[in-house]
Amino acid sequence: MPLILATSFAELKDIFLMQGFAGFSLFAVFLLMALGLAIIFGQMKVINMAHGEFLTVGAYVTVFLSHMVVNHAPKLLPYYFPAAIVCAFVVAFILGYIVEIGLVKYLYNRPLDTLLATWGLSMILQQACRSLFGAREDTATLPEWMMGSWSPSEGLDIPINGMFLLALAIVMVLLVYALMYRSRWGLKVRATMQNRAMAGAVGINTKRVDRVTFALGCGLAGIAGAAFTTIGSVSPSAGSLYIVDTFIVVVFGGAASLLGTVLSAFTIAQSQSILEFFLTGVLAKIFVLVGVIILLMIRPQGLIASKVRR
Amino acid sequence: MIAELEIKNLTVSFDGFKAVDDLTFSVEHEELRVVIGPNGAGKTTLLDLICGKTRPTGGSIRFKGRELSRMQENSIVRQGVGRKFQTPSVYPKLTVFENLEISFPRGRGVWGSLFFKQSEDVRERIREVARDTYLSDHLHTSAEHLSHGQKQWLEIGMVLIADPKLMLLDEPVAGMSVRERQQTADLLQRICRGRSVVVIEHDMNFVKQIAHKVTVMHQGKMLVEGSMDEIQANEKVREVYLGH
Amino acid sequence: MHTLYNRALGGRSGTVGLALLCVLLFLIFPLALDNFRLNMMSKYLSYAFVAIGLVLCWGNGGILSLGQGLFWGFGGYCMAAFLKLEAARNIAAESGSDQIRALTTVGLPDFMDWNQITSLPYIWYPFKSFSLTILLVFVVPTLLAYIIGTAMFRRRVGGVYFALITQALCWIMEISFVTRQGWTGGINGITDLRTCLGWDIRTKSAQIILYFLTCGLLIGCILIGRFILSSKLGRILVAMRDGEDRVRFSGYSVSKLKTFIFCVAAAMSALGGALFALNVGFMSPKLVTIEPSIYMVIFCAVGGRNSLIGAVYGAILVSYGKTYFSEMFPNLWYFLMGGVFILVTRFFPDGLAGAVDYLGPMLGRKLFSWIGRAQANFPAAVVPIPVEANEGR
Numbered sequence: 001m002p003l004i005l006a007t008s009f010a011e012l013k014d015i016f017l018m019q020g021f022a023g024f025s026l027f028a029v030f031l032l033m034a035l036g037l038a039i040i041f042g043q044m045k046v047i048n049m050a051h052g053e054f055l056t057v058g059a060y061v062t063v064f065l066s067h068m069v070v071n072h073a074p075k076l077l078p079y080y081f082p083a084a085i086v087c088a089f090v091v092a093f094i095l096g097y098i099v100e101i102g103l104v105k106y107l108y109n110r111p112l113d114t115l116l117a118t119w120g121l122s123m124i125l126q127q128a129c130r131s132l133f134g135a136r137e138d139t140a141t142l143p144e145w146m147m148g149s150w151s152p153s154e155g156l157d158i159p160i161n162g163m164f165l166l167a168l169a170i171v172m173v174l175l176v177y178a179l180m181y182r183s184r185w186g187l188k189v190r191a192t193m194q195n196r197a198m199a200g201a202v203g204i205n206t207k208r209v210d211r212v213t214f215a216l217g218c219g220l221a222g223i224a225g226a227a228f229t230t231i232g233s234v235s236p237s238a239g240s241l242y243i244v245d246t247f248i249v250v251v252f253g254g255a256a257s258l259l260g261t262v263l264s265a266f267t268i269a270q271s272q273s274i275l276e277f278f279l280t281g282v283l284a285k286i287f288v289l290v291g292v293i294i295l296l297m298i299r300p301q302g303l304i305a306s307k308v309r310r
Numbered sequence: 311m312i313a314e315l316e317i318k319n320l321t322v323s324f325d326g327f328k329a330v331d332d333l334t335f336s337v338e339h340e341e342l343r344v345v346i347g348p349n350g351a352g353k354t355t356l357l358d359l360i361c362g363k364t365r366p367t368g369g370s371i372r373f374k375g376r377e378l379s380r381m382q383e384n385s386i387v388r389q390g391v392g393r394k395f396q397t398p399s400v401y402p403k404l405t406v407f408e409n410l411e412i413s414f415p416r417g418r419g420v421w422g423s424l425f426f427k428q429s430e431d432v433r434e435r436i437r438e439v440a441r442d443t444y445l446s447d448h449l450h451t452s453a454e455h456l457s458h459g460q461k462q463w464l465e466i467g468m469v470l471i472a473d474p475k476l477m478l479l480d481e482p483v484a485g486m487s488v489r490e491r492q493q494t495a496d497l498l499q500r501i502c503r504g505r506s507v508v509v510i511e512h513d514m515n516f517v518k519q520i521a522h523k524v525t526v527m528h529q530g531k532m533l534v535e536g537s538m539d540e541i542q543a544n545e546k547v548r549e550v551y552l553g554h
Numbered sequence: 555m556h557t558l559y560n561r562a563l564g565g566r567s568g569t570v571g572l573a574l575l576c577v578l579l580f581l582i583f584p585l586a587l588d589n590f591r592l593n594m595m596s597k598y599l600s601y602a603f604v605a606i607g608l609v610l611c612w613g614n615g616g617i618l619s620l621g622q623g624l625f626w627g628f629g630g631y632c633m634a635a636f637l638k639l640e641a642a643r644n645i646a647a648e649s650g651s652d653q654i655r656a657l658t659t660v661g662l663p664d665f666m667d668w669n670q671i672t673s674l675p676y677i678w679y680p681f682k683s684f685s686l687t688i689l690l691v692f693v694v695p696t697l698l699a700y701i702i703g704t705a706m707f708r709r710r711v712g713g714v715y716f717a718l719i720t721q722a723l724c725w726i727m728e729i730s731f732v733t734r735q736g737w738t739g740g741i742n743g744i745t746d747l748r749t750c751l752g753w754d755i756r757t758k759s760a761q762i763i764l765y766f767l768t769c770g771l772l773i774g775c776i777l778i779g780r781f782i783l784s785s786k787l788g789r790i791l792v793a794m795r796d797g798e799d800r801v802r803f804s805g806y807s808v809s810k811l812k813t814f815i816f817c818v819a820a821a822m823s824a825l826g827g828a829l830f831a832l833n834v835g836f837m838s839p840k841l842v843t844i845e846p847s848i849y850m851v852i853f854c855a856v857g858g859r860n861s862l863i864g865a866v867y868g869a870i871l872v873s874y875g876k877t878y879f880s881e882m883f884p885n886l887w888y889f890l891m892g893g894v895f896i897l898v899t900r901f902f903p904d905g906l907a908g909a910v911d912y913l914g915p916m917l918g919r920k921l922f923s924w925i926g927r928a929q930a931n932f933p934a935a936v937v938p939i940p941v942e943a944n945e946g947r
Contacts, residue, residue, distance in 0.1 A: 116848075289726050401793045426786040
């Protein structure tokens with residue numbers, strides 16, 4: 001009798017761990033998406049509804065590269081992925097840079113209008129992807145080392161791509177933290193966003209800061225896109241599926257706080273994946289969204305926000 | 311005399327920083343009180359606390375015996391507390407007349423404002439307040455085209471038209487010419503008949519002209535309280551403020 | 555009488571703009587369009603109700619809701635539920651038809667039957683009565699708006715946050731309507747609506763009558779909107795949009811005023827949704843989710859977010875453009891629409907109405923000097939879309 005109890009307990013532990021790890025994968029996707037948006041929306045106050053399309057662009061860059069590698073240099077297959085991440089970043093960065101110059105820079109003092117304009121942008125980008133790559137879903141060929149799963153003990157399978165995703169997310173958070181809060185450039189960004197006139201007066205090229213910051217946020221979405229290919233297939237509307245979630249993560253975390261974004265991505269992803277165990281996926285989603293909205297009413301400033309002297 | 315405004319042990323802290331720290335003071339009926347103090351002494355925060363813009367962490371604010379510290383801003387206004395802000399906040403796109411009309415204390419509810427009729431007594435009252443605040447000639451000017459001093463007057467007028475029993479004025483003469491300051495001093499003398507007024511001001515000559523009593527704040531606490539002469543003679547005050 | 559003229563009609567320029575719209579809606583469209591196109595126009599106009607509501611709460615009150623589809627949808631679903639029950643009863647009466655043989659539970663809406671629901675869910679009971687349905691068309695969305703508004707505005711959730719939360723709510727509504735198939739018809743929605751109180755809404759004459767009904771109610775909403783905007787409440791709304799604190803410290807309850815205007819916008823949207831169900835004969839969750847809700851905002855932005863009449867033109871033009879281009883150039887359509895979004899927000903934040911306000915007087919003067927009456931102090935007579943600001947005093 002005690003023996004049976006012990007095994008079932010061990011099984012339960014494994015299920016719990018695996019379910020928890022599914023939450024971690026979701027957490028990583030949310031976090032990667034939200035990081036860029038936390039900069040663009042949290043710092044710059046631009047409501048970038050096209051953020052999801054930058055993810056799509058990054059994902060397509062990765063898929064494109066993987067096809068290239070498979071067709072022309074199959075030997076490189078195990079190694080191409082890091083390069084794909086860099087390429088996805090660069091392409092999304094350049095695209096973001098152009099968008100800033102062409103559109104966003106005119107709308108900084110009209111936040112609600114950025115929402116409408118970038119929604120238009122997202123329609124254009126989606127259609128452009130559809131015209132270029134077709135409406136069908138496409139998948140990247142993953143290097144072999146990324147597939148399969150790791151089983152530290154019997155009955156416990158942790159997918160390797162999930163671990164890779166999580167590691168990537170953690171690295172990116174640390175990088176963004178170092179860039180925004182530990183570098184001179186980050187200081188310039190924060191100064192510009194807090195007091196544009198004053199930052200300009202002390203010799204910061206605020207326009208350049210705006211351009212690079214926006215492009216950086218977009219580039220991060222591109223990385224999210226590259227990461228996205230490890231867990232799903234890409235379609236022109238792939239990014240738009242995540243946009244509402246991502247905004248909710250950023251808003252819930254407290255718009256200007258990196259730690260808040262991490263915590264909020266964790267909370268939302270874990271509660272969703274745990275609820276999914278008890279309810280259907282859709283119901284879990286509804287529950288989480290309603291919960292977040294209610295929490296936002298109680299605490300409109302989000303999870304982490306300093307009490308400012310007004 | 312019974313104090314109109316009674317503040318007891320009022321404290322507010324922002325992430326551990328105490329902007330107002332255990333402050334106790336009271337203002338009497340028809341009194342014109344000036345609050346002075348160096349930058350960051352907590353003067354504006356004090357007014358924010360009274361009018362409900364900031365919620366206190368502790369202590370009480372009683373006006374005519376009613377506790378204000380838990381009321382909504384608009385209910386505090388309806389208790390008869392009016393506030394003029396440091397930077398003049400008028401409605402820039404509306405004319406002086408419309409600015410005053412919006413501030414008129416009738417039709418404040420949803421239905422009231424929907425069916426509000428601009429009757430002769432309303433217009434008369436608006437003209438009267440405009441006269442008091444030296445804006446008669448500008449009734450149909452957009453507020454954004456007024457000079458800085460006139461905006462200050464307009465905001466005083468907007469508070470005045472509601473006939474508050476306690477007026478809170480944050481730096482009413484900032485950015486005014488000497489002549490405008492004189493006119494404002496006259497205005498304040500007239501205003502404080504029938505109501506209490508709390509003024510925050512930096513200009514000592516102006517303070518001398520208008521103050522019945524002066525409160526000096528320093529680092530969120532009250533330093534001293536007394537007549538202007540007493541304040542100027544006070545060693546501590548010299549040290550933190552006047553002596554600079 | 556005079557004040558009513560000034561307040562609801564908006565003085566002379568307002569009256570002219572309204573008269574032009576009336577001529578267009580009541581004379582030109584019915585004469586120029588065939589029955590099919592006229593019915594399409596009814597569909598477009600049912601979106602115009604939302605746009606008018608958005609002029610009130612977004613253009614004037616500064617509250618951008620990305621969830622107007624929610625209210626429009628509830629209005630539409632309430633109406634559709636009534637029509638569906640009637641259709642189900644009628645099918646039950648024609649015993650022996652093919653349709654009835656396909657059903658296991660006679661008298662229930664077909665989609666319930668397909669979902670193995672054997673008795674009418676309780677929330678469908680009120681929709682047996684027409685008057686109760688009409689009441690619910692307004693009450694359900696308005697109550698919902700009241701709850702959302704009170705909860706948000708009292709907590710001072712506004713601006714961007716409000717927009718994002720309403721968008722999420724819209725999404726929640728869509729996914730819950732899609733999953734509760736047995737109650738709502740799922741992804742297909744409520745289809746195959748036939749008669750309303752025994753009157754076949756699919757006939758030509760019914761569609762024409764419904765078109766005129768839609769136009770009449772639309773004009774009614776414009777008049778209500780004008781009445782609100784020309785009141786003191788209208789001015790406070792604008793004041794609130796530009797600076798909330800001063801309004802609060804003038805003794806107004808900002809949250810109540812915002813909730814009020816949000817409720818008005820919701821009620822108007824709901825009316826539009828109900829008319830959509832009558833005009834088009836179905837209701838589906840695809841019509842109420844995030845994307846259509848943003849289109850509704852774009853109708854308002856294209857027409858001019860401050861202009862009630864402009865919103866109607868915006869809704870007609872964008873919807874027509876959508877139909878036309880998605881039929882003719884399905885690939886270009888998204889580029890074009892996205893471009894319109896960007897151009898309008900970037901260059902014409904006041905939309906068509908702003909452009910007309912700007913160009914109208916100039917053209918007017920040219921026209922009049924051409925006719926020979928150069929002293930044309932005649933700003934708005936040739937202008938279809940007048941300024942809606944504060945003429946009403």
